[in-house]
Amino acid sequence: MIRPRLQKLPSALLLAVLVAACGPQYGSQPQVDLTLLSTNDFHGNLEPTGAKYRDRPVGGAAFLATLIERERQADPDGTLLLDGGDIVQGTALSNLTQGRATIDFYNFARYDAAAIGNHEFDWGVPVLVDRIEQAKFPLLAANIVEKSTGRAPPWAKPYQVFTKKGLRIAVIGLITPDTPNVTLPQNVEPYRFLDPAEVANRLIRELVPSRADLAVIVTHIGGEQKEGEPVTGEIVELAEAVQGEAAIVGGHTHQAVAGDVGGVPIVEAGSNARFLGKIHLRVDRKSRRVLEGRAEILPVYNDELTADPEAEALIAGHAKAVEPRLAEVLGEAEVPLEAERRECPMGNFLSDLMRSTASADLAFQNPGGVRSPIDAGPIQYREVYRVMPFDNTIVVLEMTGAEVKQLLEQAADKVGFLHASGLRYAVDPNQPVGSRVTLRTPLEEARKYKVAVNNFMAQGGDGLTILANRPEARETGVVMREAMADFIRAETRAGRKISARVEGRVEMP
Numbered sequence: 001m002i003r004p005r006l007q008k009l010p011s012a013l014l015l016a017v018l019v020a021a022c023g024p025q026y027g028s029q030p031q032v033d034l035t036l037l038s039t040n041d042f043h044g045n046l047e048p049t050g051a052k053y054r055d056r057p058v059g060g061a062a063f064l065a066t067l068i069e070r071e072r073q074a075d076p077d078g079t080l081l082l083d084g085g086d087i088v089q090g091t092a093l094s095n096l097t098q099g100r101a102t103i104d105f106y107n108f109a110r111y112d113a114a115a116i117g118n119h120e121f122d123w124g125v126p127v128l129v130d131r132i133e134q135a136k137f138p139l140l141a142a143n144i145v146e147k148s149t150g151r152a153p154p155w156a157k158p159y160q161v162f163t164k165k166g167l168r169i170a171v172i173g174l175i176t177p178d179t180p181n182v183t184l185p186q187n188v189e190p191y192r193f194l195d196p197a198e199v200a201n202r203l204i205r206e207l208v209p210s211r212a213d214l215a216v217i218v219t220h221i222g223g224e225q226k227e228g229e230p231v232t233g234e235i236v237e238l239a240e241a242v243q244g245e246a247a248i249v250g251g252h253t254h255q256a257v258a259g260d261v262g263g264v265p266i267v268e269a270g271s272n273a274r275f276l277g278k279i280h281l282r283v284d285r286k287s288r289r290v291l292e293g294r295a296e297i298l299p300v301y302n303d304e305l306t307a308d309p310e311a312e313a314l315i316a317g318h319a320k321a322v323e324p325r326l327a328e329v330l331g332e333a334e335v336p337l338e339a340e341r342r343e344c345p346m347g348n349f350l351s352d353l354m355r356s357t358a359s360a361d362l363a364f365q366n367p368g369g370v371r372s373p374i375d376a377g378p379i380q381y382r383e384v385y386r387v388m389p390f391d392n393t394i395v396v397l398e399m400t401g402a403e404v405k406q407l408l409e410q411a412a413d414k415v416g417f418l419h420a421s422g423l424r425y426a427v428d429p430n431q432p433v434g435s436r437v438t439l440r441t442p443l444e445e446a447r448k449y450k451v452a453v454n455n456f457m458a459q460g461g462d463g464l465t466i467l468a469n470r471p472e473a474r475e476t477g478v479v480m481r482e483a484m485a486d487f488i489r490a491e492t493r494a495g496r497k498i499s500a501r502v503e504g505r506v507e508m509p
Helices: 011-022 061-074 100-109 125-134 196-207 234-241 309-326 345-358 381-387 401-414 480-493
Strands: 031-039 079-083 113-115 144-146 159-164 167-175 191-193 214-220 247-249 256-261 264-269 275-284 290-299 329-333 362-365 377-380 393-400 419-421 425-427 437-439 448-454 474-479
Touching: 031 061, 031 167, 031 247, 031 264, 061 079, 061 100, 061 275, 061 309, 079 159, 079 167, 079 214, 100 125, 100 309, 113 167, 113 214, 159 196, 167 196, 196 214, 196 234, 214 234, 234 247, 234 256, 234 264, 247 275, 247 290, 264 275, 264 290, 309 381, 329 480, 345 362, 345 393, 345 419, 345 448, 345 474, 345 480, 362 401, 377 381, 381 480, 393 401, 393 480, 401 425, 401 437, 401 448, 474 480
Parallel strands: 031 079, 079 113, 167 214, 214 247, 247 264, 362 448
Antiparallel strands: 031 275, 144 191, 159 167, 256 264, 256 290, 275 290, 329 377, 362 419, 393 448, 393 474, 425 437
16 A cells, blocks of 8 residues: 655644644633533423513524524533433423433533433433433433442433533532422432532542542522522522532522622523523633633523524424324313412312312312413313323322321421312411411311322322321322313313312412
8 A cells, every 4th residue: 555645844834734633722821711501490391382581582492502502602612501400391292202302402402411300200210211321411410329229320420521622621410309309209219319519529529620620510409589689599508518619500490590609600591491591701721710700691582583493393393293182172261270389270270170080078289280371262282281291190098187287287388388179278488387377168187088189299299298108098090181181171072161260278478
């Protein structure tokens, strides 16, 4: 074989060729700019939901893709795209594919890493592992261990190190330790969820500076923030407890948060693809110190951005496969069925439905399980799916009147209240724990009542431990979402429209 002779180049020209071949020479720069883009609590919202922010339409994965690429191109060599968890569960389009459609989009958008959220466990660990294997990016959770071994499960990767502009960035994933209370408990029973700050501090000590120059935390732990005010909540406690992190990307509370705690920038980009979080970091290369950190929230405005055509085609392909089922018109709502974190028409409708389906004396619905309202007019199956995206079933228990009172007291402490059917009560969060509930409907303390709840509650979800491990509990196998759809169909056949209203069942300040 005859090899071609290499022509000798002048040294200056040779250097120029090497620079062009190797790309920008960031090693010579004393300061480096990095960009962290982020989403969280996507919940399968591939299609626009009609949500508005400041009276402008926001959301939709194809619009989000355009914004991500615009921001990435502003700093192509220094950008990481992260997600704070709860990626796949929440819409019919995603749920009917067990999250495959959403992970396809995340692969298209070229996410670098994501935290595992509590709702990633909703279909069980085998499905979670399938989605991890499908993803072209790591899903991270450093604070999960097996109860039986004390070791991390093989699918739970704790961190990933990326190199950007010559800097090594360790992205550490954390999940809320409250996960057993906010997902179906049976799905996470084999695992313990360790203190996130302790785990993060240990990893940062191990990684920086030997294997990484900076540590970034991406976590399914969130906060709250009123406009113009500081960040509050668990994410602040995490930031204060961890030593040495450069930035924190959060999730779980569905809030738009952008600020800093002790100089550490924090961002949480709302939920449902309505916002994109952005953190800018300026780093001193020699000392690896963050000289400047700034967090902001970018709305995904539909009236400003152009939908990415490739993302639209990808989503349309998945939507076409499930559209016949989703487009079924079940009936008609006579009035809007609002969903709120207090007594509301949707909460009353669902608790009444649960009570009648189970032929129970009383029924209770946790407020976190009511995910969407329904507008007045025709009701499609897709709307029912938005209201009840989780595959919760109806469970029937026997509880004494005294135990029902204890349940409402526990709910007042853990989640504020429960939607109720069959009784009225008042709840005052300003009273001491254990004295917050006053029954307006008298119950006999010793009498046993037939009580319907969903299986999430029946396993002690939302901290309702009084419902867990009750030997008399009977699983009906009736999926709440399907019971809702069947009821609307039956009312339509009978010539009736769907209606519900606030009746004073739950009095709150």
